[in-house]
Amino acid sequence: MFIGNQQEGRMMMPIRLNKPKAARRLAVVLGLSTLMAATAQAEDFRMPAENTALHAQLPEAIRNRKVIRVVSTFGYAPQQFYGEDGVTPEGFSVDLARALGAVTGIQVEFTNASFDALIPGLDAGRFDMAIAAMSATAERGAKVNFVIYEKAGARLLVSGGNPKKINGLQDLCGLTVASLKGSLHNDVIEQVSAKCAALGKKPVRLDTYDNSDSVYQSLLTGRTDANYRDGSPLIYVAKMSEGRLEVVGPEYPDHPYGIAIAGENKDFAKVIAAALDVIIRSGTYQAILNKWGLGTLNVDSAVLTPIGSPASAFPQPPSPIGLAFGK
Structure with a gap:
């Protein structure tokens, strides 16, 4: 697990983000002779200030714990992967989680897991939310709350x-x-x-x-x-x-990507949706997308689909089978 930097005080200080580097592990898999730099270029931007109202709306368990437990699937650059040292979380999902933590005034803690273990981990209460390039679908929405955050x-x-x-x-x-x-x-x-x-x-x-x-x-x-x-x-x-x-x-x-939050944690999902809207309005969200070369995948606002929402509440893209084979 990796715990993000503690943000002290009511105002978040400017954070200089280092130039992202490709994971050594990926370089080994690809058989590269040298470690290649990531395509994204570093950008400096200010993390948003803590929103005291949203902090007060967090579930008491999270406020007392002082940590939001985030699970993801590291090794999926540029969404989420480990940096040059092989242990430091990097990528769009990581920066997004840290920005959400800044708004709510809580640290974020990252855990790596296989994709098929994400929702069971949320259901078991081991994690508070999953940010892992997970497509938001009605089938998954029968088990978790989704906060839509990226097109795909x-x-x-x-x-x-x-x-x-x-x-x-x-x-x-x-x-x-x-x-x-x-x-x-x-x-x-x-x-x-x-x-x-x-x-x-x-x-x-x-x-x-x-x-x-x-x-x-x-x-x-x-x-x-x-x-x-x-x-x-x-x-x-x-x-x-x-x-x-x-x-x-x-x-x-x-299907667009959604932050997955356990079905029983609807109130927390509402806070995260509101926090996402804060960083969208502040420009931090777009800056993070741009940093990782994902600038055209932005959403205009956070969309919360609570657990059990009807299929009509989820975006329905055209069938890739129909597009590939024709009707």
């Missing part, structure tokens, strides 16, 4: 040179796709596989892994042919790979 689109990652000539989901028939356990994108690949079978073609084989490094390694060694997921980490790792990996095909509309 999905892409395909393949080995350099695109040896299997993959130009879209329609070209995956008969191939092997790598993915993370518990990822929403697994459902898309299963639908692609069913469509392939309906067209008289070979289905898609789906291989799932615990972490992104294993996904990338499977592509580099030829065990799998493609990875389908949100585009920002794929574009990042392709740039890092010195041509060994590349992004192909169109961007498919995807």
Whole structure:
């Protein structure tokens, strides 16, 4: 676990953010001879001041603990990953969590977990919120509260040179796709596989892994042919790979990301939604997005979908299957 810097007093002091660096672990996975700098450029910006009204609205347990426990899936740059030392959390999700902590006047503590362990960890009360590039869907919304914070689109990652000539989901028939356990994108690949079978073609084989490094390694060694997921980490790792990996095909509309908060903690979810609106209005939110090369993925305001909200409350992007194969 890693605990963010303690912010003392009622006003947050200016924080100079160091230039983000790629994790050594990713460099090792990609077989790079040198550690490459991240594509994002450092920016100086002022963390927002504590909002005393929001601090007072926090659940008593969190105020007494003086820590917001944040769980994520580190190794998913530029959203969340470990810095050059291999232990310091970096990325958009980390800076966003720290900004939310600044507004509410509480430290943030980061824990790494596999993607499929995030919601169970929230349900068990081990964590207060998950910021992990998690798509906000009605199915997940039956278990957690969501605060929408970022737009998203999905892409395909393949080995350099695109040896299997993959130009879209329609070209995956008969191939092997790598993915993370518990990822929403697994459902898309299963639908692609069913469509392939309906067209008289070979289905898609789906291989799932615990972490992104294993996904990338499977592509580099030829065990799998493609990875389908949100585009920002794929574009990042392709740039890092010195041509060994590349992004192909169109961007498919995807569900936006949401901060997940346990269903029983509705009041805390309301505070986090209000805090997100504060940092959006202050300009801090856009500055953090820009820092990590995600500036076009901004939302205009926080949207809270409480647990059990109807499916109509969640954005419904066009079907990637329809876009790939036609109606």
